[in-house]
Amino acid sequence: MDKYYLGIDIGGTQIKLVVLDGSGKILQQTEYSTHDSDENSLGWKDKIVALITEKTREYASGDSSKMGCGISAPGLVDSSNRKTLYMPERLQGIEGLDWSKELNREIVVLNDGHSACLAEYEGFYKKEGIKNMLILTLGTGVGGGVIINGELFQGALQRAGHFGHSVVDHMGAKTMTNMVGSLEYAVGNFSVSERTHGRYSTVKALVQAYAEGDPVASYWWLTTVQKLATSLASLINAFSPEVIVLGGGITSGARDLLMKPLREFMELYEWAPSGKPVPIIEANYHGFAGAIGAALMAKRQQ
Numbered sequence: 001m002d003k004y005y006l007g008i009d010i011g012g013t014q015i016k017l018v019v020l021d022g023s024g025k026i027l028q029q030t031e032y033s034t035h036d037s038d039e040n041s042l043g044w045k046d047k048i049v050a051l052i053t054e055k056t057r058e059y060a061s062g063d064s065s066k067m068g069c070g071i072s073a074p075g076l077v078d079s080s081n082r083k084t085l086y087m088p089e090r091l092q093g094i095e096g097l098d099w100s101k102e103l104n105r106e107i108v109v110l111n112d113g114h115s116a117c118l119a120e121y122e123g124f125y126k127k128e129g130i131k132n133m134l135i136l137t138l139g140t141g142v143g144g145g146v147i148i149n150g151e152l153f154q155g156a157l158q159r160a161g162h163f164g165h166s167v168v169d170h171m172g173a174k175t176m177t178n179m180v181g182s183l184e185y186a187v188g189n190f191s192v193s194e195r196t197h198g199r200y201s202t203v204k205a206l207v208q209a210y211a212e213g214d215p216v217a218s219y220w221w222l223t224t225v226q227k228l229a230t231s232l233a234s235l236i237n238a239f240s241p242e243v244i245v246l247g248g249g250i251t252s253g254a255r256d257l258l259m260k261p262l263r264e265f266m267e268l269y270e271w272a273p274s275g276k277p278v279p280i281i282e283a284n285y286h287g288f289a290g291a292i293g294a295a296l297m298a299k300r301q302q
Helices: 043-060 099-103 112-128 183-187 189-195 203-211 215-239 249-254 256-269 286-301
Strands: 004-010 014-021 026-033 067-073 084-086 107-111 133-138 142-148 243-247 280-282
Touching: 004 043, 004 112, 004 286, 014 043, 014 286, 026 043, 026 286, 043 067, 043 099, 067 112, 067 286, 099 107, 107 112, 107 286, 112 133, 112 142, 112 243, 112 286, 133 215, 133 249, 142 183, 183 189, 183 215, 189 203, 203 215, 203 249, 203 256, 215 243, 215 256, 243 249, 249 256, 249 286, 256 280
Parallel strands: 004 067, 067 107, 133 243, 243 280
Antiparallel strands: 004 014, 014 026, 133 142
16 A cells, blocks of 8 residues: 655645655645734644645555655644644644644644654664764754764653754843743844844845855954854754754855854864764755655654
8 A cells, every 4th residue: 555644844834745655755846824823813723634634545546554644843742742832922822723634634743853853864874883973953943963873863842952942142132931041042033133233034044144245244243153163163062963954944044154153162172082073964854844854754653
């Protein structure tokens, strides 16, 4: 019996969808507007329900037993990976929503950073024999995930990998977790206007000004990269990974404008007793990593 796996990644602005066959080959990847700010505050939910129904009919003749389904979203999920328990400020109605009951079929739910981590590991690093890996997703905020001994580590309360909520400045501003001076605030797109005193509204604009040699933009961007480097050096000491993967829109947009100064800062901070620094590599899947990981998690569950 042919089996298919549907993965859906819910973001604040875009819904990413992938369909995999039984071997893990990508058969389809598409994105749709989330419509989270529309007057119909549950429009995003209606869209996802419709997509799951549509793709099950298209690929599995409507038979849900032939199509596993996983959903990736920000926030903390429950211990059975069935629903998002805590996701403040966005996607009204997602907290406590049991997708399996809603659709009368088994649906696995995963944090988006965990999902991206699983996708990168299963797709590229597992076959290389790597067993310990970290991923940080740099975008609106900073998410992440952890592979320990070849398995996705979700931790108590499924909170592992929330590296964005670690501290880089004990005198810094508070964010939603009550953490001061977080890595998420130092790097994320949501805070860039405040960090640059209103001069830049997006990290993309800040990086472009840095590329053009603007001295003030260079200061702000390199300070951002320096704080990221100190965090990565700390994580290396805590987890001793074989590789660190950087994903998210900031990474894919900045590319060498991020990676080059980051490697230079890492030379200042990283403890490398073996003489070999931990490789820091750009993610391969970019924007669809969350959806791919959700589909792979559904495959693991069946």
